[in-house]
Amino acid sequence: MILDNETPDNYFKGRGAQFNPHNRFAKNEYAKDHDEGIDDWEEEDQKTSFIFGKSKTIVNKVDSPDVGMAYSLNPYQGCEHGCTYCYARNAHEYWGFSAGLDFERKIIVKTDAPALFKKFLERKSWDASVISLSGNTDCYQPAERKFRITRQLLEIALEYKQPIGMITKNALILRDTDLLQEMAKLNLCMVYVSINSLNEQLRQKMEPRTTTAKQRLKIVEELSKAGIPMGVMVAPLVPGLSDHEIPLILKTIANCGAISAGYTIVRLNGAIGGIFEDWLRKNYPDRFEKVWHMIQSCHGGNVNDSRFGDRMRGEGNIAQLIRDSFKLHCRLNHLNEKRTELDSSLFKVPKPQLSLF
Numbered sequence: 001m002i003l004d005n006e007t008p009d010n011y012f013k014g015r016g017a018q019f020n021p022h023n024r025f026a027k028n029e030y031a032k033d034h035d036e037g038i039d040d041w042e043e044e045d046q047k048t049s050f051i052f053g054k055s056k057t058i059v060n061k062v063d064s065p066d067v068g069m070a071y072s073l074n075p076y077q078g079c080e081h082g083c084t085y086c087y088a089r090n091a092h093e094y095w096g097f098s099a100g101l102d103f104e105r106k107i108i109v110k111t112d113a114p115a116l117f118k119k120f121l122e123r124k125s126w127d128a129s130v131i132s133l134s135g136n137t138d139c140y141q142p143a144e145r146k147f148r149i150t151r152q153l154l155e156i157a158l159e160y161k162q163p164i165g166m167i168t169k170n171a172l173i174l175r176d177t178d179l180l181q182e183m184a185k186l187n188l189c190m191v192y193v194s195i196n197s198l199n200e201q202l203r204q205k206m207e208p209r210t211t212t213a214k215q216r217l218k219i220v221e222e223l224s225k226a227g228i229p230m231g232v233m234v235a236p237l238v239p240g241l242s243d244h245e246i247p248l249i250l251k252t253i254a255n256c257g258a259i260s261a262g263y264t265i266v267r268l269n270g271a272i273g274g275i276f277e278d279w280l281r282k283n284y285p286d287r288f289e290k291v292w293h294m295i296q297s298c299h300g301g302n303v304n305d306s307r308f309g310d311r312m313r314g315e316g317n318i319a320q321l322i323r324d325s326f327k328l329h330c331r332l333n334h335l336n337e338k339r340t341e342l343d344s345s346l347f348k349v350p351k352p353q354l355s356l357f
Contacts, residue, residue: 015208017082017103018279019100049106050109051106059071068262069132071131075149076110076144080143081209085276089271090271113153132167133150133167159350174223180228181227184227187341189342191219199213205279206283221256224258230257233261233262234249237266239298240287240290243318246329250332254335273303277303
């Protein structure tokens, strides 16, 4: 019997997903039905690879009314952070890969993002609405340390006075404090940090290649001191695993300088359902049934609800308890008392410099 604090011998440490589920768009797939039937089946945990390709556009309009953004910009697809619950996993199937291990090991790098961003901002119809970085995958994931695309995008945003919203769970964002500080002086940026647990043991299992909660609190504290408005997304909360941490998380982030907070309840749509179920069985076998049923109770008996307005917050008694607890502790810690509105009035396309020759 495997206990909660143990992991199976064949577990891929440092990875969230433990297998590659079938891509629903692919016609064929390979499956290992019997271990003894295949002599050379390879399942080694491969190193991360980077894939470069050209994109037609880089800024996407967001039609969903309950994600808090109108436009998103993602310099990377796939994410080495490996969070088991990540909703962006399903999007990796559109690129011909699996939502499982492929999502963490095959990272698409959009090196043409800065040029496309400038082209987008120079459209005559653009109204300087807020653009959110990391609407899908984390713009400060480990690949950013090497490729520095996100920093280039911020440099362009500052040059054009384009307001930007950001969310990350990587301390690499502190590298760009200088740019964010200059943008904040003009009311051009708001930064959110994702913290769904302060339990380091849970973080290592559920978000294996992310920075620690301690480091994320450092992000909130240092950027707040630099004059950058800071918020925290306590997301996604997993009933039975992390929802009890709401009071401590909200008190701690408020003490670090956060002025706003939001949350979502985990929902397991598409291929994520199988990935998370496999992860939960292997890491928390003693609690699997309880946690799984609690997630279902928040989504009408399923582990996913796609209805706008309900899918992020859930329904039922457990979802209501989470909602009430979150509202109460936001009020006690003076969070969300004032809404931050970024300034679009300063936007201006820079005039090209005249050559002296």
